[in-house]
Amino acid sequence: MPTELEELVGFIADPRPEIRVLSTEHLVPYSISQPGIFKADNLKPVKNLKLLIKDHPKIAEHVISILINISADQDILESLATDEKFLNEILRQIIIPTEPNANLLSMLLANLSKWDSLKRILSKKQQAPDELKSNDMVMNQLVDLFVKGADGTYNKNADFDHLAYLFADLTKHAEIRHYFIRKQEYDGIVPLTKLKVFTEYKSDVRRKGVASTIKNVAFDVPSHPLFLSEDEINILPYILLPIMGNEEYDEEEMMSMLPDLQLLPPDKQRDADPNIIQTHVETLLLLSSTREGRDQMREVSVYPIIRETHLRVNDEGVRDACDRLVQLLMRDEADPDKVDRIKEIEDGDDDDNEDDEDQIIEV
Secondary structure (H helix, E strand, O other), rough: OOHHHHHHHHHHOOOOOOOOOHHHHOOOOHHOHHHHHHHHHHHHHHHHHHHHHHHHHHHHHHHHHHHHHHOOHHHHHHHHOHHHHHHHHHHHOOOOOOOOOOOHHHHHHHHOOHHHHHHHHHOOOOOHHHHHOOOOEEEHHHHHHHHHHHHOOOOOOOOOOOHHHHHHHHHOOOHHHHHOOOOOOOOOOOHHHHHHOOOOOOHHHHHHHHHHHHHOOOOOOHHHHHHHOOOOOOHHHHHHHHHHHOOOOEEEEEEEEOHHHHHOOOOOOOOOHHHHHHHHHHHHHHHOOEEEHHHHHHHOOHHHHHHHHHHHHOOHHHHHHHHHHHHHOOOOOOOOOOOOOHHHHHHHHOOOOOOOHOOOOOO
C-alpha cells in the first residue's frame, strides 16, 4: 500500500491543475530531504515532471524547483541531461522575454551542465526573439541573455546570473573554450569580452561564475596572446582590479601598472570572496605559463599587486596561489622550465575544496 508521500508524488500528473499545483508545491521540500521518492517506477515521476515545465507558470515554478534539487542524483541527472526534447523546451522557454521562471531555468541548466554531453548546446540553433538582438545560435543567445540580465532590460523577472555557472562548467570542454575566444559574425564581438566586465559585479554568483569561466578558457594556451593584447580580449585589468584594495604603492611601481589600475580611489575594496580571488590569481598563473606572458606581467608590475594580495588576504588557498605566481614571475628565465605549469594548476584544483559553481544548486 503506497504511503501518503508516494500518493502525493502520484498526483503530479493529475489532470486537474488545482491538484497539480498543490502536489508540486508540497513536494518541493521533499525534493531536498527525500529525493529518492521521485525515482519510483523507473523514474516515472521524473518523466512526468519533465512534461510539466510547460504547465501553468505557478505549477511550472514548483516543478522546475523540484528538478533543480533532484538533479544532484546521477540517475536523474542523466535522465534530464540526455533528453533532447526536454533540453530543447528549456532553451525555448528561457529566451521568451516574459518567461516568469527564467531564473529557475538558468539554475536548472547550470545543474544539467554537470553532465558532459550538455556541451552539445554549442551545435544547437533556434530562432531568437527580436528583443534579444542575437542570432540563431543557442550559445550566443545564452550569452546575450546573461548580458541583458544584468540591468533587467530583457526580462523583468530574471537576472540570468546562474548562467555564469553554466558557462563555467561548459568551458571545461575545449570546443566551448574555443567558442568563447572566437569573434562572432552576427555582432563582431568575442563572447569572453562580454563576460569580463562582470568581474566586479554586485552579484556573488555572477562574479564567481565569470571568474571560473575566464580561468577555464585560459587553459587554451594558444589563445594567450589574445587574452593579453589590449586590442583583443585585454583580460588583465579585469582580473587584477578585483584582487586590489586601497593599498598604496610607491610611485615607480604604480606608474608601471596598467592605466586602469593607477590612482584607485581610497574606498576601493578587493573582492570579499577569497575563492574568487584565488581563481583570478590562478588565471594569472595560467597566463604566466609562457615566456611572453611572464614578460608582459613583469612589464605592467603584476608582482607588487600579488605581493599585497598575499599580505592582506588571510586565506591559505589565496596565499598558495600567490606564492606559485611569485615564483614564476621572479624566476631566472635563464633556467629551463621543467614543470608543466598548466598541469600543476590542474592538479592543484583537484586538491582544493569544490567551488560553489561546481556544486549542484538547490532552491
